[in-house]
Structure formats: C-alpha cells, structure tokens
Amino acid sequence: MTNLYAWNTARANPVAYPNVRPARLFHPTRARRFFGLFDKPLPQQENAPIVMFEECLHRLGGWGRAKRAPSIPVVLLGLLTMTDYHHRRNYNIPGHAHELTFSCYRGYKFLQEERICQWLAESIDEARANWHFHLWAYVFMPEHVHLIVHPERAEYDIADIKKAIKSPVGSKAIRCMLKESPYWIPRITRKRGKKTERLFWQSGGGFDRNIVESKTLIKMVDYIHMNPVRKGFVEKPQEWKWSSAAWYSKVGESPVGLDPVPSGWLWI
Incomplete structure (x- = not known):
C-alpha cells in the first residue's frame, strides 16, 4: 500500500x-x-x-x-x-531504545503461571548478558509482554534480541505442556502446508517501536507500568509483581534485573 x-x-x-x-x-x-x-x-x-x-x-x-x-x-x-511509531519491521539504529511488545499465541494467558514468568525473567537476564543490551522497564501481563531495551553496541539486530528472549521460554513451556498438559497441544499446533509447528508465542515477532526522545521514553515507561491498573488487576502499578514499577518507585525489588536509565534520557 x-x-x-x-x-x-x-x-x-x-x-x-x-x-x-x-x-x-x-x-x-x-x-x-x-x-x-x-x-x-x-x-x-x-x-x-x-x-x-x-x-x-x-x-x-x-x-x-x-x-x-x-x-x-x-x-x-x-x-x-514515519519513525517513533509501532511497526513490524525492525530499524536497528545506534543510540535508539526499543519498546518491544509480544503476545502469547492466540492471546492465551500462559503468563498467568508463575513458573513461566520466572522462565521469562531468567531468559531476559541471560539475553542481556549475551546480547549486550540494557533493560529499562518491563511488565508481564497474562497474555503479553512489554519491554523497553537499549542496545549497548552500535551494531545490533533487535530481532536477534527478541529471539534470544522468547525462544528458551517457548521451548520450555511446550515441553512442559507435552508432559503435564497434553490437552493444550492441539490448541497450539498449526499446520502450514506439509509443516506442522507448535507455537507458544504469536508468530510475526510482535511490535517494535524505536524511541529517540526522553519525553517519549517517559510516556512509554508510564504506559507499560499502568497496564495492570487499566486491566483492574491492581490499584497501583507497584503492586504488580512482574513489573519494574516497584523498582522505579523504590518501594520494592524487581524479579528481573534492571539497568538505570542514563541521566541524558530521563528525569533522573
């Protein structure tokens, strides 16, 4: 078009x-x-x-x-x-932060299970070390995830970062379903021609928004932290366990490792 x-x-x-x-x-x-x-x-x-x-x-x-x-x-x-808007294509531009959003297959609420959230937290921590990016904010919702990341290196591929985060979680979850909840397997199985695949994450990679301004970053951090409040799960953002809101408010620890935002980006 x-x-x-x-x-x-x-x-x-x-x-x-x-x-x-x-x-x-x-x-x-x-x-x-x-x-x-x-x-x-x-x-x-x-x-x-x-x-x-x-x-x-x-x-x-x-x-x-x-x-x-x-x-x-x-x-x-x-x-x-235009830039600074949701898109499916990745723009790997040095110095940009990225707001990533990806969902469970067909909107299934797989992330309601504490164990899977813990796997996702571990996968993010491992990906941070291997792919050299900072995690500035996040929230895990029952059926989707928001992350704000900032690659450390000038040359990077945000698609590789997303894959490093998502793939280990999907593999573990599907193996767990095969053993403990086999009735889920038909629901996550998809056929494409002769190929049959099982999906934990919605295909397509999700959305990737490049962030280049501090005011946009501030708004995006507030937006993702308010997700559980808008859904009615909690009254205050910092009450949601799988979120960086408590860490930002200095009222609790984060179950996922976070990196401080440089003073040039935020109000701190």
Whole structure:
C-alpha cells in the first residue's frame, strides 16, 4: 500500500515533483528521506494521530519544490513511514531504545503461571548478558509482554534480541505442556502446508517501536507500568509483581534485573 501511494503520487504530479522518479520512492527509507520526515521527531501526545497528521501535513506542504499542497496519498505515505511509531519491521539504529511488545499465541494467558514468568525473567537476564543490551522497564501481563531495551553496541539486530528472549521460554513451556498438559497441544499446533509447528508465542515477532526522545521514553515507561491498573488487576502499578514499577518507585525489588536509565534520557 505504501509503495503504491508513492508511485501513484509521483506519477500523478510530474509538475510538483519534477526531479523524482517513481522508482526512487519505492523503498520506505527513501520515501521518508524524500519527504523530510527525519528533520525532527513528530509529537507524541494523547491525541497523537491528529497531531501527527497536522504536523506531517505542515511539513509536507512546506517542502521547497512543491508547487501545490500535497495530496492525501502523500500525507498517508508520510504517516505510514514515519519513525517513533509501532511497526513490524525492525530499524536497528545506534543510540535508539526499543519498546518491544509480544503476545502469547492466540492471546492465551500462559503468563498467568508463575513458573513461566520466572522462565521469562531468567531468559531476559541471560539475553542481556549475551546480547549486550540494557533493560529499562518491563511488565508481564497474562497474555503479553512489554519491554523497553537499549542496545549497548552500535551494531545490533533487535530481532536477534527478541529471539534470544522468547525462544528458551517457548521451548520450555511446550515441553512442559507435552508432559503435564497434553490437552493444550492441539490448541497450539498449526499446520502450514506439509509443516506442522507448535507455537507458544504469536508468530510475526510482535511490535517494535524505536524511541529517540526522553519525553517519549517517559510516556512509554508510564504506559507499560499502568497496564495492570487499566486491566483492574491492581490499584497501583507497584503492586504488580512482574513489573519494574516497584523498582522505579523504590518501594520494592524487581524479579528481573534492571539497568538505570542514563541521566541524558530521563528525569533522573
């Protein structure tokens, strides 16, 4: 859809875009550079979709070569390809933090079991050591997980980090189901052609949001900590065991190892 918008826009507006060939817009990264959406981060507010639309329209309308206001497809292209937003593709950019969200297969509440949460905590600790990233915040919900991580090295692959965290937990849980709860096996079994697989985590890798601003980081930490409160599980974020909220509030310890956020990123 994004590439189609880019191609149609360039083809339909040869006067507005005289020096741009449609082929140059096919890659999302090129499209973002072309429309100048990397000049500064787009605003993150409660009414974010409206604010981002207006900001995007303003920036696109002010592009030096444009002879007329950008069409709606152009604006949609900008919204679809901008950074600091949920996406499935991974952008491994040095210095960025990542808010990762992944879910149990079909939304099953596997993480209600204390043992599985402990396996996940151990897997995160091991992955931190092996893949060199900092864990800044987290929450384990019954059917999904939020993590905020910050890779230490300039060269990294966030997909490898996610795999290192998720794979050991899925393998242990499925082996446990085979022995103790075999009635679960048909529910987590999926056939794709001749291939049969058992899934603990929802396929697709989940969502990965790049974070580049301290105000966005603060909002994301607050957002994930409030998950158990919004669901009605607890009255205060720090009451939820599998969360970094108590550690941030300095009223308790975290069952998962955490790293302090550098002063340049947060209010501390």
